[in-house]
Amino acid sequence: MKKVYLVGAGAGDVELLTLKAVNILKKADVVLYDALVNTQCLEFCKKDTITINVGKRKNNHIKKQNEINKMLVQYGKQYNIVVRLKGGTPFVFGRGMEECEALAKAGLEPIVISGVSATTSVPESFMIPLIYRKYNDSYRTITGHDVEIFEDIITTYNKRESLIIMMGIHNLKQIVKILLNKSFPTNIPVAILSKGTTKEATKLVFTLDELLNKPLEFFDDIKTLTPAMIFVGYFDATNSIN
Ligand SMILES: C[S@@+](CC[C@H](N)C(=O)[O-])C[C@H]1O[C@@H](n2cnc3c(N)ncnc32)[C@H](O)[C@@H]1O
Numbered sequence: 001m002k003k004v005y006l007v008g009a010g011a012g013d014v015e016l017l018t019l020k021a022v023n024i025l026k027k028a029d030v031v032l033y034d035a036l037v038n039t040q041c042l043e044f045c046k047k048d049t050i051t052i053n054v055g056k057r058k059n060n061h062i063k064k065q066n067e068i069n070k071m072l073v074q075y076g077k078q079y080n081i082v083v084r085l086k087g088g089t090p091f092v093f094g095r096g097m098e099e100c101e102a103l104a105k106a107g108l109e110p111i112v113i114s115g116v117s118a119t120t121s122v123p124e125s126f127m128i129p130l131i132y133r134k135y136n137d138s139y140r141t142i143t144g145h146d147v148e149i150f151e152d153i154i155t156t157y158n159k160r161e162s163l164i165i166m167m168g169i170h171n172l173k174q175i176v177k178i179l180l181n182k183s184f185p186t187n188i189p190v191a192i193l194s195k196g197t198t199k200e201a202t203k204l205v206f207t208l209d210e211l212l213n214k215p216l217e218f219f220d221d222i223k224t225l226t227p228a229m230i231f232v233g234y235f236d237a238t239n240s241i242n
Contacts, residue, residue: 001109004076006096008089008115009033011125012227013197014040016116021085024113029079032071034094036087036227038198050079065095069102076108087227089115093143093166118229119164122196126203128235135234136162144168144175144230157184162233169228173219176211179232184208190232194225208232 005024010016017025025031025044033042035055042051054063054071063071068084075082090096090112100110119141123130130139138161144150145167154163157179168175169192180186186209194202202225206214222228 001107002076003109003111004072004082004084004103005111005113006084006086006090006099007113008117009037009041009085009087010116011088011118011121011197012036012038012195014038016121016197017041017044018113018115020113021115024081024083025085028081028083030075030081031083031085032068032075033085034087037085041085050075065098069099072099072103073106073108076103076106086115088117088119088121092117092119092141118196118227119166122193122229123164123191123231125197125201126191126193128191128193128231130162130164132235134236136160138162139164139233141166144171147171147174147178150175151178154178154182156182162231162235165230165232168230169226170223172211172222172230173216175230176208180208180212184232186212188232189234190230191235192222192225192228192230194228196229 007021007024009021022044025041028045028049030050031042031045032052032054045051054068072082072084084099086094086096088094096112103110120130131137140161141164142150142153144165165175187207190206190208190211192204
């Protein structure tokens with residue numbers, strides 16, 4: 001059975017590529033890559049590797065998901081080594097399983113090569129620990145893309161759990177209101193982590209209360225920081241980090 005490789009590219013910094021990812025990129029005949037993938041990753045490919053940007057960003061889809069699935073199947077049948085290079089790791093909000101299903105349905109074998117997810121590496125790059133015994137025993141990674149789903153899943157505040165909200169920056173104002181309705185403390189830190197692990201990385205920290213009182217323009221401006229995630233929880237700020 002012919003294989004197609006779903007490979008995690010890491011969260012931004014090219015050095016977050018795993019050795020396994022580099023080894024398969026070196027051999028690839030075709031690479032279909034996402035918008036959030038650092039194109040420096042493609043420098044590991046052969047000179048004649050076909051590289052295609054199939055990136056999807058909010059309101060700016062170069063390719064729709066079903067088109068990407070079709071391309072994967074077509075290239076997978078035609079070429080020897082086809083890589084689907086995805087931001088972070090394939091199975092964290094990456095539609096990776098849909099792609100695996102499309103490949104399997106077409107008689108191709110999907111192989112997943114895990115990457116370094118933004119979920120863990122972005123907070124860590126800003127010295128924000130996901131688990132720090134002083135403050136928490138649990139962290140939750142959740143989509144902020146759909147506020148109804150978000151509201152449904154977040155039941156109520158637990159002081160020993162922090163939140164990592166992906167794809168939520170466009171809904172920041174509604175997310176703040178939901179968290180306050182769920183009894184999150186008004187003074188809990190909310191860190192907006194933008195372009196983590198890259199040279200343009202920035203961290204902004206507010207309390208929920210401060211965010212509630214920001215003008216509308218603030219929420220428009222904040223959208224320009226993508227890719228960005230929202231960390232909600234206590235951590236010790238170190239002055240040396242952004
Ligand atoms: C569709 S999800 C894909 C996540 C990816 N599969 C992973 O494992 O990291 C994309 C979201 O991850 C977050 N993200 C990805 N890269 C990031 C970065 N370098 N800095 C901050 N957030 C990032 C943003 O919330 C973005 O909207």
